[in-house]
Amino acid sequence: MSSELSLNINIKEPRWDQGTFMGRAQHFFMVTDPRNVLLSSETLEEARVIVENYRAGVVKPGLTEDELWRAKYVYDSAFHPDTGEKMFVIGRMSAQVPMNMTITGCMLTFYRTTPAVVFWQWVNQSFNAVVNYTNRSGDAPMTLNQLGAAYVSATSGAVVTALGLKSLAKRLPPIVSRFVPFAAVAAANCINIPFMRQRELKYGIPVMDENGNRLGESANAAKQAIAQVVVSRIGMAVPAMAIPPVIMNALEKRAFLKVNSLQMNVLTFSSCAPISSLVFATPLCCALFPQKSSMSVSGLEADLQEQIRQTSPQTTTVYFNKGL
Structure with missing residues (x-):
């Protein structure tokens, strides 16, 4: 019976x-669960209906609290929190682990030649651009021209950064060159994320009071949100890209691993996934900062402070979705 489940469960949080x-x-272990990316459109639609109906005070007969929360997290994994639109599948956070394992393995394996660096950095930053746009904060749309300009700026800046670091690494010990992919990814995140979310920096993101009432848009809040996302993304790359180079450099010195380059590449690639522990790094780094971030009213723009x-x-504190 519908009365069996209370309508007082706050699934907005x-x-x-x-x-x-x-x-x-x-x-975030629930939100980034890789299994969510395999869910069918019918399952996602069912979760959407359950969540939206519950918010409207309509409860599916026989629905339990655990089933409600499961529907909420299925819904959250596929639908944007501000716009309510279904997100592009590879841009969802549930796609982060399988996509990053594949791309990271290739970047760590094929880092010696310039064409390989360019190609895999382009692939990685194209993927990141999709993720950054998909998980942006706010509900204001970007035009195709704005999106195209942001994509070109973000990916080209990241690739140039990677090539510059690779060139610099030639003068340094061999092990340093193994860290080029990580350094490039870290630097590229500082470029890619602000470019793909530049509209937020220009026009601001919605800020709300503790009850969810919209108070205005703030570029200062956008700066804080984007800075937190950059830190989280760099943290996600550490287990996958900063630890394996040290291990592989040590293993290569052992006689039993002095094999031809193809075998070495396979070994490097296959060792990346278990060492990286991306299944844990992704949710733990997402959890570094609250998704519903906050800042003091005094930190907002002067005109918005006066308006509030x-x-x-x-109201002394405002809240906003920082994005992912």
């Missing part, structure tokens, strides 16, 4: 306390 790291980690003082004088 995560199931676990987002004020603690462990609570955020539990939340007039319309909501009791």
